Amino acid sequence: MQSTITLSIGITMQPSSWFQAPPKALDQHTQHIAQQRQLKLTKPPGSLGRLESLAITLAAMQGNPQPTLNKVGIVIFAADHGVAAHGVSAFPQAVTVEMIRNFSRGGAAITVLARQLAAQLTVVDVGALSDVGPLPGVISRRCGAGTADFRSQPAMQPTTLAQAMAAGCEQIEQLHHSGGNLFIGGEMGIGNTTSASALLCAYAHIEPQQAVGPGTGVDAAGLQRKIAALQSALAFHQGVLHDPLATLQCLGGFEIAALTGAYIRAAQLGMPVLVDGFICSAAALAAQRLCPGVEGWFFLAHHSAEPAHAILCRMLGKEPLLNLGMRLGEGSGAAMAVPLLRMACALHNEMATFAQAGVSGGA
Numbered sequence: 001m002q003s004t005i006t007l008s009i010g011i012t013m014q015p016s017s018w019f020q021a022p023p024k025a026l027d028q029h030t031q032h033i034a035q036q037r038q039l040k041l042t043k044p045p046g047s048l049g050r051l052e053s054l055a056i057t058l059a060a061m062q063g064n065p066q067p068t069l070n071k072v073g074i075v076i077f078a079a080d081h082g083v084a085a086h087g088v089s090a091f092p093q094a095v096t097v098e099m100i101r102n103f104s105r106g107g108a109a110i111t112v113l114a115r116q117l118a119a120q121l122t123v124v125d126v127g128a129l130s131d132v133g134p135l136p137g138v139i140s141r142r143c144g145a146g147t148a149d150f151r152s153q154p155a156m157q158p159t160t161l162a163q164a165m166a167a168g169c170e171q172i173e174q175l176h177h178s179g180g181n182l183f184i185g186g187e188m189g190i191g192n193t194t195s196a197s198a199l200l201c202a203y204a205h206i207e208p209q210q211a212v213g214p215g216t217g218v219d220a221a222g223l224q225r226k227i228a229a230l231q232s233a234l235a236f237h238q239g240v241l242h243d244p245l246a247t248l249q250c251l252g253g254f255e256i257a258a259l260t261g262a263y264i265r266a267a268q269l270g271m272p273v274l275v276d277g278f279i280c281s282a283a284a285l286a287a288q289r290l291c292p293g294v295e296g297w298f299f300l301a302h303h304s305a306e307p308a309h310a311i312l313c314r315m316l317g318k319e320p321l322l323n324l325g326m327r328l329g330e331g332s333g334a335a336m337a338v339p340l341l342r343m344a345c346a347l348h349n350e351m352a353t354f355a356q357a358g359v360s361g362g363a
Protein backbone atom coordinates (compact mmCIF):
# COMPACT_ATOMS: atom_id res chain seq x y z
CA MET A 1 0.00 0.00 0.00
CA GLN A 2 1.20 3.47 -0.85
CA SER A 3 1.16 5.99 1.95
CA THR A 4 -0.83 9.13 1.29
CA ILE A 5 0.34 12.74 1.33
CA THR A 6 -1.64 15.54 2.82
CA LEU A 7 -1.26 18.83 1.00
CA SER A 8 -1.16 22.23 2.64
CA ILE A 9 -4.91 22.84 2.27
CA GLY A 10 -5.81 19.47 3.68
CA ILE A 11 -6.21 17.50 0.44
CA THR A 12 -5.07 13.91 0.68
CA MET A 13 -3.94 12.02 -2.39
CA GLN A 14 -2.06 8.95 -3.50
CA PRO A 15 1.54 9.80 -4.44
CA SER A 16 1.69 7.07 -7.05
CA SER A 17 -0.99 5.90 -9.46
CA TRP A 18 -1.62 4.27 -12.82
CA PHE A 19 -1.09 7.56 -14.61
CA GLN A 20 2.56 7.68 -13.55
CA ALA A 21 3.52 4.59 -15.55
CA PRO A 22 5.69 5.69 -18.47
CA PRO A 23 4.37 6.07 -22.01
CA LYS A 24 5.14 3.36 -24.54
CA ALA A 25 8.28 3.93 -26.62
CA LEU A 26 7.89 4.55 -30.34
CA ASP A 27 9.18 1.74 -32.55
CA GLN A 28 12.50 3.07 -33.84
CA HIS A 29 13.13 0.15 -36.19
CA THR A 30 9.83 0.75 -37.99
CA GLN A 31 10.56 4.47 -38.00
CA HIS A 32 13.83 3.79 -39.82
CA ILE A 33 12.10 1.55 -42.39
CA ALA A 34 9.47 4.26 -43.01
CA GLN A 35 12.17 6.94 -43.37
CA GLN A 36 14.00 4.84 -45.93
CA ARG A 37 10.80 4.21 -47.87
CA GLN A 38 10.00 7.94 -48.07
CA LEU A 39 13.37 8.46 -49.77
CA LYS A 40 12.57 5.84 -52.42
CA LEU A 41 9.13 7.14 -53.43
CA THR A 42 8.78 8.89 -56.82
CA LYS A 43 9.20 12.48 -55.65
CA PRO A 44 12.10 14.73 -54.74
CA PRO A 45 13.05 13.93 -51.12
CA GLY A 46 11.16 16.18 -48.72
CA SER A 47 8.74 17.45 -51.38
CA LEU A 48 5.68 16.26 -49.44
CA GLY A 49 6.75 18.43 -46.53
CA ARG A 50 5.17 17.53 -43.20
CA LEU A 51 3.12 14.76 -44.81
CA GLU A 52 6.32 12.72 -44.89
CA SER A 53 7.14 13.06 -41.20
CA LEU A 54 3.50 12.48 -40.26
CA ALA A 55 3.49 9.11 -42.04
CA ILE A 56 6.87 8.20 -40.55
CA THR A 57 5.71 9.09 -37.04
CA LEU A 58 2.47 7.16 -37.45
CA ALA A 59 4.45 4.14 -38.68
CA ALA A 60 6.67 4.36 -35.59
CA MET A 61 3.65 4.75 -33.31
CA GLN A 62 1.78 1.82 -34.79
CA GLY A 63 4.89 -0.36 -35.20
CA ASN A 64 3.63 -0.79 -38.76
CA PRO A 65 5.61 0.36 -41.81
CA GLN A 66 2.22 0.73 -43.55
CA PRO A 67 0.29 2.86 -41.03
CA THR A 68 -3.51 2.95 -41.21
CA LEU A 69 -6.19 5.09 -39.61
CA ASN A 70 -9.23 3.01 -40.40
CA LYS A 71 -10.60 2.84 -36.86
CA VAL A 72 -10.88 6.28 -35.35
CA GLY A 73 -12.52 6.64 -31.94
CA ILE A 74 -13.96 9.99 -30.91
CA VAL A 75 -15.02 10.43 -27.29
CA ILE A 76 -16.68 13.61 -26.07
CA PHE A 77 -16.49 14.16 -22.33
CA ALA A 78 -19.16 16.51 -21.01
CA ALA A 79 -19.39 18.28 -17.67
CA ASP A 80 -20.41 21.52 -16.01
CA HIS A 81 -18.37 24.08 -14.13
CA GLY A 82 -19.15 25.91 -10.89
CA VAL A 83 -17.30 28.97 -12.15
CA ALA A 84 -19.92 29.37 -14.91
CA ALA A 85 -22.11 31.12 -12.33
CA HIS A 86 -19.84 34.16 -12.64
CA GLY A 87 -20.72 35.22 -16.18
CA VAL A 88 -17.60 33.77 -17.79
CA SER A 89 -19.39 32.36 -20.85
CA ALA A 90 -21.53 33.96 -23.54
CA PHE A 91 -23.98 31.05 -23.15
CA PRO A 92 -26.08 29.67 -20.28
CA GLN A 93 -24.98 26.59 -18.41
CA ALA A 94 -28.07 24.70 -19.61
CA VAL A 95 -26.33 24.42 -23.01
CA THR A 96 -24.05 21.62 -21.76
CA VAL A 97 -26.96 19.23 -21.16
CA GLU A 98 -28.80 20.47 -24.24
CA MET A 99 -25.74 19.74 -26.36
CA ILE A 100 -25.47 16.21 -24.91
CA ARG A 101 -28.97 15.65 -26.32
CA ASN A 102 -27.88 17.23 -29.61
CA PHE A 103 -24.86 14.88 -29.76
CA SER A 104 -27.16 11.93 -29.16
CA ARG A 105 -29.51 13.02 -31.95
CA GLY A 106 -26.62 13.60 -34.35
CA GLY A 107 -27.10 17.32 -34.91
CA ALA A 108 -23.87 18.74 -33.49
CA ALA A 109 -20.82 19.66 -35.56
CA ILE A 110 -18.75 16.75 -34.23
CA THR A 111 -21.51 14.25 -35.00
CA VAL A 112 -21.59 15.42 -38.63
CA LEU A 113 -17.80 15.11 -38.86
CA ALA A 114 -17.79 11.68 -37.19
CA ARG A 115 -20.27 10.43 -39.79
CA GLN A 116 -18.11 11.81 -42.61
CA LEU A 117 -15.09 10.00 -41.16
CA ALA A 118 -17.00 6.81 -40.38
CA ALA A 119 -15.57 7.22 -36.88
CA GLN A 120 -17.08 5.75 -33.76
CA LEU A 121 -18.49 8.50 -31.52
CA THR A 122 -19.17 8.11 -27.81
CA VAL A 123 -20.39 10.77 -25.39
CA VAL A 124 -19.48 10.37 -21.73
CA ASP A 125 -21.33 12.44 -19.15
CA VAL A 126 -18.71 12.89 -16.44
CA GLY A 127 -20.67 15.52 -14.53
CA ALA A 128 -23.16 17.73 -16.30
CA LEU A 129 -25.41 19.76 -14.03
CA SER A 130 -28.27 17.31 -14.43
CA ASP A 131 -28.43 13.69 -15.48
CA VAL A 132 -29.80 13.36 -19.01
CA GLY A 133 -30.89 9.76 -18.35
CA PRO A 134 -30.39 7.01 -20.87
CA LEU A 135 -29.77 8.35 -24.39
CA PRO A 136 -28.39 6.57 -27.46
CA GLY A 137 -24.61 6.95 -27.68
CA VAL A 138 -24.32 8.56 -24.24
CA ILE A 139 -22.83 6.76 -21.28
CA SER A 140 -22.91 7.97 -17.71
CA ARG A 141 -19.78 8.16 -15.57
CA ARG A 142 -20.99 11.05 -13.46
CA CYS A 143 -18.48 12.31 -10.90
CA GLY A 144 -20.80 15.02 -9.62
CA ALA A 145 -23.35 17.59 -10.78
CA GLY A 146 -20.79 20.06 -12.09
CA THR A 147 -17.60 21.07 -10.32
CA ALA A 148 -17.44 23.38 -7.31
CA ASP A 149 -16.68 27.06 -7.91
CA PHE A 150 -12.89 27.01 -8.07
CA ARG A 151 -12.57 30.66 -7.11
CA SER A 152 -12.91 29.60 -3.48
CA GLN A 153 -12.95 25.78 -3.38
CA PRO A 154 -11.13 22.93 -5.10
CA ALA A 155 -13.12 22.22 -8.29
CA MET A 156 -12.97 18.49 -7.53
CA GLN A 157 -12.22 16.22 -4.63
CA PRO A 158 -9.32 13.74 -4.89
CA THR A 159 -11.85 10.92 -5.30
CA THR A 160 -13.89 12.64 -8.00
CA LEU A 161 -10.71 13.69 -9.83
CA ALA A 162 -9.59 10.04 -9.78
CA GLN A 163 -13.02 8.94 -11.01
CA ALA A 164 -12.95 11.42 -13.91
CA MET A 165 -9.44 10.38 -14.94
CA ALA A 166 -10.47 6.73 -14.73
CA ALA A 167 -13.45 7.44 -17.01
CA GLY A 168 -11.02 8.69 -19.65
CA CYS A 169 -8.71 5.74 -19.10
CA GLU A 170 -11.61 3.31 -19.51
CA GLN A 171 -12.56 4.77 -22.90
CA ILE A 172 -9.03 4.31 -24.21
CA GLU A 173 -8.85 0.74 -22.95
CA GLN A 174 -12.08 -0.04 -24.81
CA LEU A 175 -10.86 1.64 -27.99
CA HIS A 176 -7.54 -0.19 -27.76
CA HIS A 177 -9.29 -3.50 -27.17
CA SER A 178 -11.49 -3.00 -30.22
CA GLY A 179 -8.49 -2.29 -32.49
CA GLY A 180 -8.71 1.51 -32.57
CA ASN A 181 -5.75 3.17 -34.24
CA LEU A 182 -6.42 6.86 -33.53
CA PHE A 183 -8.02 8.63 -30.57
CA ILE A 184 -9.76 11.99 -30.65
CA GLY A 185 -10.95 13.51 -27.40
CA GLY A 186 -13.62 16.17 -27.43
CA GLU A 187 -15.26 18.19 -24.69
CA MET A 188 -18.48 19.99 -23.90
CA GLY A 189 -18.85 22.15 -20.82
CA ILE A 190 -20.01 25.72 -20.60
CA GLY A 191 -17.32 27.74 -18.80
CA ASN A 192 -14.52 25.31 -19.60
CA THR A 193 -12.31 27.84 -21.39
CA THR A 194 -12.00 29.56 -17.99
CA SER A 195 -10.90 26.30 -16.40
CA ALA A 196 -8.45 25.64 -19.26
CA SER A 197 -7.05 29.18 -18.85
CA ALA A 198 -6.64 28.60 -15.10
CA LEU A 199 -4.64 25.43 -15.76
CA LEU A 200 -2.53 27.29 -18.31
CA CYS A 201 -1.76 30.06 -15.79
CA ALA A 202 -0.76 27.54 -13.15
CA TYR A 203 1.34 25.27 -15.38
CA ALA A 204 2.97 28.05 -17.43
CA HIS A 205 3.30 30.61 -14.64
CA ILE A 206 1.61 33.32 -16.68
CA GLU A 207 -0.87 36.02 -15.74
CA PRO A 208 -4.64 35.64 -16.33
CA GLN A 209 -4.56 38.50 -18.88
CA GLN A 210 -2.31 36.38 -21.12
CA ALA A 211 -4.33 33.20 -20.69
CA VAL A 212 -7.93 34.28 -21.32
CA GLY A 213 -9.85 34.72 -24.54
CA PRO A 214 -13.42 35.10 -25.75
CA GLY A 215 -14.35 31.38 -25.60
CA THR A 216 -17.90 31.21 -26.91
CA GLY A 217 -17.71 34.96 -27.56
CA VAL A 218 -17.78 36.99 -24.35
CA ASP A 219 -17.46 40.78 -24.69
CA ALA A 220 -14.86 42.98 -22.96
CA ALA A 221 -16.80 42.92 -19.67
CA GLY A 222 -17.01 39.13 -19.86
CA LEU A 223 -13.28 38.95 -20.45
CA GLN A 224 -12.73 41.04 -17.32
CA ARG A 225 -14.96 38.64 -15.36
CA LYS A 226 -12.84 35.73 -16.60
CA ILE A 227 -9.66 37.53 -15.51
CA ALA A 228 -11.16 38.33 -12.10
CA ALA A 229 -12.28 34.71 -11.60
CA LEU A 230 -8.78 33.49 -12.44
CA GLN A 231 -7.13 36.00 -10.14
CA SER A 232 -9.30 34.83 -7.24
CA ALA A 233 -8.72 31.16 -8.03
CA LEU A 234 -4.96 31.45 -8.43
CA ALA A 235 -4.65 33.38 -5.18
CA PHE A 236 -6.87 30.92 -3.31
CA HIS A 237 -5.07 27.79 -4.53
CA GLN A 238 -1.58 29.30 -4.62
CA GLY A 239 -0.24 26.87 -2.00
CA VAL A 240 -0.82 23.73 -4.11
CA LEU A 241 -0.03 24.94 -7.60
CA HIS A 242 3.49 23.47 -7.52
CA ASP A 243 1.82 20.04 -7.65
CA PRO A 244 0.48 19.12 -11.10
CA LEU A 245 -2.18 16.71 -9.80
CA ALA A 246 -3.46 19.10 -7.12
CA THR A 247 -3.52 21.83 -9.78
CA LEU A 248 -5.76 19.68 -11.98
CA GLN A 249 -7.96 18.86 -8.99
CA CYS A 250 -8.35 22.48 -7.90
CA LEU A 251 -8.67 24.24 -11.27
CA GLY A 252 -9.75 21.61 -13.79
CA GLY A 253 -13.10 20.17 -14.70
CA PHE A 254 -14.41 16.60 -14.83
CA GLU A 255 -14.24 16.56 -18.64
CA ILE A 256 -10.71 18.04 -18.65
CA ALA A 257 -9.58 15.46 -16.09
CA ALA A 258 -11.18 12.67 -18.14
CA LEU A 259 -9.32 13.91 -21.21
CA THR A 260 -6.09 14.01 -19.19
CA GLY A 261 -6.61 10.41 -18.11
CA ALA A 262 -7.46 9.38 -21.67
CA TYR A 263 -4.38 11.05 -23.14
CA ILE A 264 -2.09 9.41 -20.60
CA ARG A 265 -3.59 5.96 -21.10
CA ALA A 266 -3.39 6.38 -24.88
CA ALA A 267 0.34 7.11 -24.63
CA GLN A 268 0.84 4.17 -22.26
CA LEU A 269 -0.96 1.77 -24.61
CA GLY A 270 0.60 3.24 -27.75
CA MET A 271 -2.46 4.84 -29.33
CA PRO A 272 -1.86 7.94 -31.49
CA VAL A 273 -3.85 10.97 -30.33
CA LEU A 274 -5.15 13.95 -32.28
CA VAL A 275 -5.46 16.79 -29.76
CA ASP A 276 -8.22 19.31 -30.50
CA GLY A 277 -8.14 23.02 -29.58
CA PHE A 278 -7.66 25.14 -26.49
CA ILE A 279 -9.38 23.02 -23.85
CA CYS A 280 -8.03 19.70 -25.08
CA SER A 281 -4.54 21.20 -25.28
CA ALA A 282 -4.83 22.30 -21.64
CA ALA A 283 -5.72 18.70 -20.76
CA ALA A 284 -2.75 17.54 -22.86
CA LEU A 285 -0.50 19.88 -20.88
CA ALA A 286 -1.84 18.46 -17.61
CA ALA A 287 -1.13 14.97 -18.99
CA GLN A 288 2.42 15.98 -19.86
CA ARG A 289 2.94 17.35 -16.37
CA LEU A 290 1.66 14.15 -14.75
CA CYS A 291 3.37 11.76 -17.13
CA PRO A 292 6.30 13.33 -18.99
CA GLY A 293 6.80 11.97 -22.49
CA VAL A 294 3.12 11.44 -23.31
CA GLU A 295 3.39 14.25 -25.86
CA GLY A 296 5.36 11.87 -28.07
CA TRP A 297 1.98 10.29 -28.92
CA PHE A 298 0.20 13.56 -29.68
CA PHE A 299 -0.50 15.42 -32.88
CA LEU A 300 -1.90 18.91 -32.38
CA ALA A 301 -4.73 19.11 -34.88
CA HIS A 302 -5.28 22.81 -35.32
CA HIS A 303 -4.57 26.34 -34.14
CA SER A 304 -7.62 27.37 -32.14
CA ALA A 305 -8.70 30.99 -32.57
CA GLU A 306 -8.59 31.22 -28.76
CA PRO A 307 -5.52 33.47 -28.48
CA ALA A 308 -3.72 31.67 -25.65
CA HIS A 309 -3.77 28.41 -27.56
CA ALA A 310 -0.48 29.49 -29.15
CA ILE A 311 1.13 29.38 -25.69
CA LEU A 312 -0.17 25.85 -25.10
CA CYS A 313 1.18 24.71 -28.47
CA ARG A 314 4.60 26.10 -27.59
CA MET A 315 4.51 24.40 -24.20
CA LEU A 316 3.63 21.09 -25.82
CA GLY A 317 6.44 21.68 -28.30
CA LYS A 318 4.28 21.04 -31.35
CA GLU A 319 3.10 22.86 -34.44
CA PRO A 320 -0.60 22.27 -35.16
CA LEU A 321 -1.54 20.75 -38.52
CA LEU A 322 -4.35 23.12 -39.56
CA ASN A 323 -5.27 26.75 -39.09
CA LEU A 324 -8.92 27.24 -39.97
CA GLY A 325 -9.90 29.92 -37.47
CA MET A 326 -12.00 27.33 -35.59
CA ARG A 327 -12.93 27.84 -31.93
CA LEU A 328 -15.67 25.30 -31.33
CA GLY A 329 -14.22 22.44 -29.31
CA GLU A 330 -16.13 19.09 -29.22
CA GLY A 331 -13.09 17.55 -30.98
CA SER A 332 -14.18 19.24 -34.22
CA GLY A 333 -10.75 20.63 -35.16
CA ALA A 334 -9.20 17.23 -34.55
CA ALA A 335 -11.80 15.55 -36.75
CA MET A 336 -10.90 17.97 -39.55
CA ALA A 337 -7.29 16.77 -39.42
CA VAL A 338 -8.11 13.06 -39.88
CA PRO A 339 -8.37 13.25 -43.70
CA LEU A 340 -4.95 14.91 -43.74
CA LEU A 341 -3.38 12.10 -41.70
CA ARG A 342 -5.15 9.51 -43.85
CA MET A 343 -3.79 11.15 -47.01
CA ALA A 344 -0.28 11.13 -45.51
CA CYS A 345 -0.63 7.37 -44.88
CA ALA A 346 -2.05 6.68 -48.36
CA LEU A 347 0.83 8.50 -50.04
CA HIS A 348 3.35 6.64 -47.90
CA ASN A 349 1.75 3.24 -48.48
CA GLU A 350 0.68 3.45 -52.11
CA MET A 351 3.16 5.56 -54.05
CA ALA A 352 5.55 3.69 -56.33
CA THR A 353 9.28 3.70 -55.68
CA PHE A 354 11.72 4.99 -58.31
CA ALA A 355 12.73 1.38 -58.99
CA GLN A 356 9.14 0.12 -59.35
CA ALA A 357 8.15 2.93 -61.68
CA GLY A 358 11.36 2.98 -63.72
CA VAL A 359 11.94 6.65 -62.91
CA SER A 360 15.57 7.71 -62.90
CA GLY A 361 17.58 9.72 -60.41
CA GLY A 362 16.05 8.30 -57.24
CA ALA A 363 17.54 6.65 -54.18
Ligand SMILES: Cc1cc2ncn([C@H]3O[C@H](COP(=O)(O)O)[C@@H](O)[C@H]3O)c2cc1C
Nearest residue numbers: 089091187188189190191192193215216329
Ligand atom coordinates in the same frame (compact mmCIF):
# COMPACT_ATOMS: atom_id res chain seq x y z
C1 LIG B 1 -24.06 25.75 -28.70
C2 LIG B 1 -22.64 25.48 -28.27
C3 LIG B 1 -21.99 24.33 -28.72
C4 LIG B 1 -20.68 24.09 -28.33
N1 LIG B 1 -19.86 23.09 -28.60
C5 LIG B 1 -18.71 23.30 -28.01
N2 LIG B 1 -18.75 24.45 -27.32
C6 LIG B 1 -17.60 25.02 -26.63
O1 LIG B 1 -17.91 26.13 -25.83
C7 LIG B 1 -17.69 25.91 -24.44
C8 LIG B 1 -16.54 26.70 -23.93
O2 LIG B 1 -16.69 28.07 -24.05
P1 LIG B 1 -17.02 28.99 -22.79
O3 LIG B 1 -15.91 28.83 -21.84
O4 LIG B 1 -17.09 30.38 -23.38
O5 LIG B 1 -18.35 28.55 -22.25
C9 LIG B 1 -17.40 24.45 -24.32
O6 LIG B 1 -18.57 23.77 -24.02
C10 LIG B 1 -16.83 24.12 -25.66
O7 LIG B 1 -16.72 22.82 -25.99
C11 LIG B 1 -19.98 24.98 -27.50
C12 LIG B 1 -20.62 26.13 -27.03
C13 LIG B 1 -21.94 26.38 -27.41
C14 LIG B 1 -22.63 27.62 -26.92
Ligand SMILES: O=C(O)c1cccnc1
Nearest residue numbers: 277278279304327328329
Ligand atom coordinates in the same frame (compact mmCIF):
# COMPACT_ATOMS: atom_id res chain seq x y z
O1 LIG C 1 -10.40 25.76 -29.01
C1 LIG C 1 -11.28 25.31 -28.27
O2 LIG C 1 -11.22 24.15 -27.80
C2 LIG C 1 -12.46 26.17 -27.91
C3 LIG C 1 -12.42 27.53 -28.04
C4 LIG C 1 -13.52 28.27 -27.68
C5 LIG C 1 -14.64 27.65 -27.18
N1 LIG C 1 -14.66 26.33 -27.03
C6 LIG C 1 -13.59 25.59 -27.40
